[in-house]
Amino acid sequence: MKYISTRGQAPELSFEDAMLTGLARDGGLYVPAEVPTLNHADIAAMAGLPYEEIAFRVMRPFIGETFGDSEFGEIIEKSYAGFGHAARAPLKQMGPNHHLLELFHGPTLAFKDFAMQLIGQMFQVALKRRGDRVTIVGATSGDTGSAAIEAFKGLNAVDVFILFPNGRVSEVQRRQMTTPSESNVHAVAVEGSFDTCQGLLKDMFNDLEFRDGVRLAGVNSINWARVLAQVVYYFSAATSLGAPHRRISFTVPTGNFGDIFAGYIAKKMGLPIDRLVIATNHNDILDRAMRTGRYETGKVLPSISPSMDIQVSSNFERALFDAYDRDGAAVAQLMDELKSDGGFSISQGARETLAEHFDSGRCGEDETSAAIAQALAETGEVLCPHSAIGVSVANQNLGTSPMVTLATAHPAKFPDAVEKATGIRPALPARMADLFDRTERLTEVENDLARLQTLVKERIQA
Numbered sequence: 001m002k003y004i005s006t007r008g009q010a011p012e013l014s015f016e017d018a019m020l021t022g023l024a025r026d027g028g029l030y031v032p033a034e035v036p037t038l039n040h041a042d043i044a045a046m047a048g049l050p051y052e053e054i055a056f057r058v059m060r061p062f063i064g065e066t067f068g069d070s071e072f073g074e075i076i077e078k079s080y081a082g083f084g085h086a087a088r089a090p091l092k093q094m095g096p097n098h099h100l101l102e103l104f105h106g107p108t109l110a111f112k113d114f115a116m117q118l119i120g121q122m123f124q125v126a127l128k129r130r131g132d133r134v135t136i137v138g139a140t141s142g143d144t145g146s147a148a149i150e151a152f153k154g155l156n157a158v159d160v161f162i163l164f165p166n167g168r169v170s171e172v173q174r175r176q177m178t179t180p181s182e183s184n185v186h187a188v189a190v191e192g193s194f195d196t197c198q199g200l201l202k203d204m205f206n207d208l209e210f211r212d213g214v215r216l217a218g219v220n221s222i223n224w225a226r227v228l229a230q231v232v233y234y235f236s237a238a239t240s241l242g243a244p245h246r247r248i249s250f251t252v253p254t255g256n257f258g259d260i261f262a263g264y265i266a267k268k269m270g271l272p273i274d275r276l277v278i279a280t281n282h283n284d285i286l287d288r289a290m291r292t293g294r295y296e297t298g299k300v301l302p303s304i305s306p307s308m309d310i311q312v313s314s315n316f317e318r319a320l321f322d323a324y325d326r327d328g329a330a331v332a333q334l335m336d337e338l339k340s341d342g343g344f345s346i347s348q349g350a351r352e353t354l355a356e357h358f359d360s361g362r363c364g365e366d367e368t369s370a371a372i373a374q375a376l377a378e379t380g381e382v383l384c385p386h387s388a389i390g391v392s393v394a395n396q397n398l399g400t401s402p403m404v405t406l407a408t409a410h411p412a413k414f415p416d417a418v419e420k421a422t423g424i425r426p427a428l429p430a431r432m433a434d435l436f437d438r439t440e441r442l443t444e445v446e447n448d449l450a451r452l453q454t455l456v457k458e459r460i461q462a
């Protein structure tokens with residue numbers, strides 16, 4: 001199994017190297033040279049199996065020689081052992097033909113745990129075998145950083161530094177980053193905004209001497225291994241609802257297009273998915289692109305669904321690559337236009353290909369609050385704002401096939417927005433009820449690259 005870049009100019013890599021590299025050298029994203037398929041009988045046999053077993057069968061064809069079978073089985077077991085639900089990704093019914101896929105039973109209460117837990121275990125095993133060690137630095141507005149710290153804590157082949165904007169993440173998110181006591185994880189509160197953190201991160205990667213010196217690695221959502229981990233729950237949900245004997249649709253609260261792109265991969269593998277519906281908040285670049293054919297960035301507007309507040313949707317490049325018949329030069333040209341002009345027009349042929357798989361809808365701020373209140377009134381379900389956007393857009397796209405909406409975070413992660421919409425302040429699950437009593441540990445830094453680099457070097461030698 002080989003991986004190629006969406007811009008066609010980077011070397012082909014194995015699964016292991018694509019995972020450890022993240023971004024391709026030509027600026028593109030890695031995708032499998034060919035997506036392996038599962039036949040009708042393979043898929044039918046998944047119905048009712050434990051999540052871990054489905055995970056093995058779905059991901060095995062993608063990892064090539066990187067892990068042996070028993071090794072990979074152990075990695076998967078470890079990854080999901082800390083989840084608070086035996087089904088890992090349970091389904092709940094929202095209406096006659098509408099289901100909610102709860103992806104928030106992991107250690108940090110958001111769907112990012114599914115991929116981050118797995119990638120943590122895979123990094124550890126691969127690096128140990130190489131006798132290698134890396135330093136992971138990430139910038140976060142909340143969910144990614146907490147998931148990364150939780151996933152990599154205590155693993156001795158990695159140090160993790162997470163930069164977050166001081167005072168600008170929710171208290172639950174901050175405590176999830178600052179309360180783990182393992183010495184290889186470092187929560188760094190930066191004076192500034194999320195953009196300040198991302199700028200510092202970029203500068204660290206662009207300083208090649210520093211980059212090579214500390215063996216810098218990234219685990220942001222463009223890492224192929226993260227997409228792969230998310231393919232699994234499309235299979236577990238669809239087979240629970242009657243696939244492959246009937247077609248299933250999905251609605252996905254979308255920011256960087258990683259989660260919904262995993263659904264597209266599931267479809268290419270042979271899972272009979274009817275529609276994949278992109279749901280955005282008022283940062284609606286993807287909904288506009290689908291409706292008008294023009295991908296045009298604007299200013300990021302804050303919202304009550306902050307994990308979807310983006311204006312450049314990185315993983316969309318992977319969908320464009322297929323829509324342009326895997327023409328890397330064409331994709332590279334679009335990305336150059338995006339950089340120079342702030343947008344590009346999607347060709348008619350590519351628009352038609354995208355429309356074969358994807359629908360889209362947007363949900364504004366007031367509609368999101370209304371959707372939280374409505375779900376509570378109709379079903380007793382308390383939704384987080386991101387999941388409510390999914391449910392609201394799904395309700396406008398119901399058809400004959402069962403609809404599954406991905407619930408991407410637990411409501412207790414966004415208690416203020418939920419309380420405002422419903423009057424109810426959602427409580428943390430019992431297993432983390434002591435989060436507010438645990439000791440916090442963080443380092444505060446100014447927006448100063450040199451000081452941050454010194455901090456990283458000192459800590460990894462300690």
Ligand SMILES: *Cc1c(COP(=O)(O)O)cnc(C)c1O
Nearest residue numbers: 254255256257258259307408409
């Ligand atoms: C990251 C995130 C999203 C967006 O997922 P993408 O893969 O970036 O499209 C949606 N909801 C929540 C709660 C998230 O943390």
